[in-house]
Amino acid sequence: MPMRIKVEDGHMLPVEDPFTYVADDQDIPQGDVIVSLTRFEAEGDRLLSEGRAVGVRLKSDEEAEVLAYDLPRIAVVALEFPKFRDGRAYTNARILRERLGFKGELRAVGDVLREQAHFMLRCGFDAFEPADGSQAQQWQAATQRFRHVYQRAADGRAPAFVEREG
Amino acid sequence: MYRYDAIDKAFVADRTAEFRGQVERRLSGELTEDQFKPIRLLNGLYLQLHAYMLRIAIPYGTLTAKKLRKLGYIAKTYDKGYGHFTTRTNLQLHWIKLKDAPDILEHLAEVEMHSMQTSGNTIRNVTADPYAGATADELDDPRVWAEAIRQWSTLHPEFAFLPRKFKIAVTAAAKDRAATKIYDIGLAMRRGRGGELGFEVMVGGGLGRTPYLGPTIREFLPARHLLSYLEAILRVYNRYGRRDNIWKARIKILVAQLGAAEFARQVEAEWAKGDHAATDLPDTELARIRADFTPRFEKLPGRSETLEKAKAADRDLARFLRHNVHPHKQPGYAIVDVSLKVPGQTPGDMTSEQMDVVANLAERYSLDEVRVHYTQNLILPHVKLDDVPAVHAQLAAAGLATPNIDLISDIIACPGLDYCALANARAIPIAQHIAERFADPARAEEVGELKIKISGCINACGHHHVGHIGILGVDKKGEEFYQVTLGGSGEEDAALGQMLGPALPADKVAEAVEQMVEVYLRERQDGERFLDTYRRTGVAPFKEAVYADAH
Numbered sequence: 001m002p003m004r005i006k007v008e009d010g011h012m013l014p015v016e017d018p019f020t021y022v023a024d025d026q027d028i029p030q031g032d033v034i035v036s037l038t039r040f041e042a043e044g045d046r047l048l049s050e051g052r053a054v055g056v057r058l059k060s061d062e063e064a065e066v067l068a069y070d071l072p073r074i075a076v077v078a079l080e081f082p083k084f085r086d087g088r089a090y091t092n093a094r095i096l097r098e099r100l101g102f103k104g105e106l107r108a109v110g111d112v113l114r115e116q117a118h119f120m121l122r123c124g125f126d127a128f129e130p131a132d133g134s135q136a137q138q139w140q141a142a143t144q145r146f147r148h149v150y151q152r153a154a155d156g157r158a159p160a161f162v163e164r165e166g
Numbered sequence: 167m168y169r170y171d172a173i174d175k176a177f178v179a180d181r182t183a184e185f186r187g188q189v190e191r192r193l194s195g196e197l198t199e200d201q202f203k204p205i206r207l208l209n210g211l212y213l214q215l216h217a218y219m220l221r222i223a224i225p226y227g228t229l230t231a232k233k234l235r236k237l238g239y240i241a242k243t244y245d246k247g248y249g250h251f252t253t254r255t256n257l258q259l260h261w262i263k264l265k266d267a268p269d270i271l272e273h274l275a276e277v278e279m280h281s282m283q284t285s286g287n288t289i290r291n292v293t294a295d296p297y298a299g300a301t302a303d304e305l306d307d308p309r310v311w312a313e314a315i316r317q318w319s320t321l322h323p324e325f326a327f328l329p330r331k332f333k334i335a336v337t338a339a340a341k342d343r344a345a346t347k348i349y350d351i352g353l354a355m356r357r358g359r360g361g362e363l364g365f366e367v368m369v370g371g372g373l374g375r376t377p378y379l380g381p382t383i384r385e386f387l388p389a390r391h392l393l394s395y396l397e398a399i400l401r402v403y404n405r406y407g408r409r410d411n412i413w414k415a416r417i418k419i420l421v422a423q424l425g426a427a428e429f430a431r432q433v434e435a436e437w438a439k440g441d442h443a444a445t446d447l448p449d450t451e452l453a454r455i456r457a458d459f460t461p462r463f464e465k466l467p468g469r470s471e472t473l474e475k476a477k478a479a480d481r482d483l484a485r486f487l488r489h490n491v492h493p494h495k496q497p498g499y500a501i502v503d504v505s506l507k508v509p510g511q512t513p514g515d516m517t518s519e520q521m522d523v524v525a526n527l528a529e530r531y532s533l534d535e536v537r538v539h540y541t542q543n544l545i546l547p548h549v550k551l552d553d554v555p556a557v558h559a560q561l562a563a564a565g566l567a568t569p570n571i572d573l574i575s576d577i578i579a580c581p582g583l584d585y586c587a588l589a590n591a592r593a594i595p596i597a598q599h600i601a602e603r604f605a606d607p608a609r610a611e612e613v614g615e616l617k618i619k620i621s622g623c624i625n626a627c628g629h630h631h632v633g634h635i636g637i638l639g640v641d642k643k644g645e646e647f648y649q650v651t652l653g654g655s656g657e658e659d660a661a662l663g664q665m666l667g668p669a670l671p672a673d674k675v676a677e678a679v680e681q682m683v684e685v686y687l688r689e690r691q692d693g694e695r696f697l698d699t700y701r702r703t704g705v706a707p708f709k710e711a712v713y714a715d716a717h
Contacts, residue, residue, distance in 0.1 A: 063405070084204065084327070085204070085287065085327050085409075086327065086409060087287075087324075087325070087326060087327025087328060087404055088404060088405055088409075090323060090324045090325075090326070090327070090404070091324055091401055091404050091405055094324055098441070099439065115188075115204070115205055116326075118321070118323070119321075119323040119324075119326050119327075120323075122323035123323050123324055132201075145180055145183070145184050146177065146180045146181075146321070147176045147177075147180060148173045148176055148177050148180075149321070150177075150317045150318060150320050150321070150322075151318055151322055151323070151445070152444045152445060153323050153324065160173045160174075160177075160317065161317075161447055161448060161451040163173060164171070164173065164450075164451060164454065165448070165450060165451075
């Protein structure tokens with residue numbers, strides 16, 4: 001079974017991935033699946049009625065808000081980084097967590113590098129499929145690098161201006 | 167001057183440690199240059215024509231003696247003994263070795279400085295009015311807000327990979343010394359009807375190959391909501407800014423394509439959904455920052471006999487006073503501009519020794535403050551009138567008293583093809599040739615205010631579009647040519663320059679400037695500036711003078 005890095009109780013761990021990614025032209029296999037937004041819109045209700053866990057993979061130009069009404073039923077939202085330089089998924093991640101209250105797994109897929117770990121974690125991602133061969137302990141180290149942060153984001157960390165109030 | 171607390175210190179220390187590890191991985195070969203590039207660019211380290219270039223952030227252009235001395239030390243120890251101040255009020259060191267970069271960052275951290283976000287597609291170093299806290303025409307000290315922006319934007323997790331770089335400038339004065347209309351976001355402080363402070367918000371200004379002056383998307387934003395509103399603007403840009411074409415990726419293109427009204431509507435809609443209290447700074451934090459920007463002035467008479475006597479006896483001092491010394495809000499003080507534009511030398515360059523001189527003067531005479539202006543000059547913002555003669559003498563001894571602020575030899579020029587990998591043509595020698603022609607201070611004074619701005623390529627780091635005379639280097643089949651524009655301004659009377667005519671070869675540029683100056687002196691009426699005369703007469707007489715030979 002493929003692996004991904006998952007945050008569990010504040011720790012980055014290598015964890016088996018029970019989900020299968022299904023391309024739009026593939027038949028749906030048994031078990032838990034992650035499908036595109038197009039396919040979710042067409043077949044999501046049926047897939048969910050079959051008692052399996054369903055995830056949706058959003059491209060960087062698809063907006064998280066389209067999932068607003070379905071989020072309570074969705075187990076995983078996988079946000080795509082076509083290139084690490086494409087930062088749109090960070091906005092989608094914050095909107096899913098902070099505005100839409102998504103509690104499921106938020107997974108970073110595509111051109112995912114450990115240098116992005118700090119930003120991703122802060123925006124609410126809790127699962128990662130690194131493209132650079134990096135390991136869980138390297139992600140762990142990358143996320144502990146900064147003792148303080150300057151902004152509120154989706155990770156609940158107190159920003160400097162709150163710490164200063166004591 | 168803002169002082170780091172334990173949190174700020176820990177933050178830059180953590181950043182430096184991270185970068186040291188990354189450089190080690192690059193030096194050991196674990197990282198390729200391709201993999202390393204985005205990392206070094208998050209720390210202001212470029213790979214240029216000859217060596218690595220480090221761009222050090224000088225937030226809102228404010229330095230102390232200790233910081234400036236440290237910059238001098240770094241330039242002497244790790245570079246060739248000089249640095250280059252840029253139009254973004256940063257300092258560039260052009261001959262850096264990769265292995266030294268982490269040590270340099272550590273030196274910077276010691277004096278509460280860094281090079282974070284001076285490159286890459288992030289929110290860059292924030293700039294502000296260089297006369298902040300010293301000029302009588304401001305509603306507030308803009309650095310309070312600029313420091314709030316600095317902290318908010320530092321490693322902002324949502325905006326580390328924007329479509330393109332992003333620059334914010336803040337002013338609180340009527341006279342725009344921060345070029346806010348050519349910024350991605352320009353913030354100009356205004357007072358609301360009820361006396362409350364707020365900002366006029368301009369978005370989508372910028373130069374480069376498609377220059378725009380930023381339209382106003384909100385006439386008045388209550389100042390306390392600044393950060394949440396900025397976050398809404400950045401979010402709209404992060405989502406909808408173009409990412410398919412680097413030349414169309416700046417926010418100005420998005421604003422132009424949507425129209426300012428529609429862009430404003432989208433920002434307002436996003437802002438309305440946001441949790442403002444989560445993002446905006448509490449009053450206590452603003453007060454904490456503000457306390458660091460409260461200099462202690464002495465009560466002094468508004469006129470200094472010492473200075474008047476010295477002025478009467480010294481023509482050089484008198485000229486320096488006319489051009490480089492400006493009124494201060496506090497009686498008995500003056501703002502002293504330090505020109506880094508010695509005719510024949512590189513605009514914005516400063517040696518380590520000169521940095522020490524200015525640092526010492528700041529400590530002794532200017533309440534420990536130095537400012538960097540986007541015109542690539544420095545400023546001693548709080549000098550007692552009594553001390554101006556001594557300051558002038560010491561500046562003169564160090565080659566720093568050129569009395570040419572805003573005059574024809576006070577030229578902005580980017581590093582150009584002498585250093586920069588992006589450039590098409592040289593900028594520095596063109597500036598040198600022009601300045602040498604007007605090296606006689608009496609002649610420069612007769613010409614008066616004339617702002618020449620030179621860029622070595624279309625990226626426009628030298629702000630050529632907003633020069634009274636703008637000069638843009640272009641490459642024509644391997645030869646350097648220069649396009650001249652007239653009538654631009656980056657200030658409160660902002661305008662983009664209009665093309666003079668066909669591009670000129672390098673050896674014709676200084677001559678053309680001289681010809682245009684002659685037209686101006688012939689045509690000018692009652693104390694008009696070059697810009698005013700041009701705006702009255704139009705391009706025709708200037709064009710005729712420069713291209714007469716061609717007919």
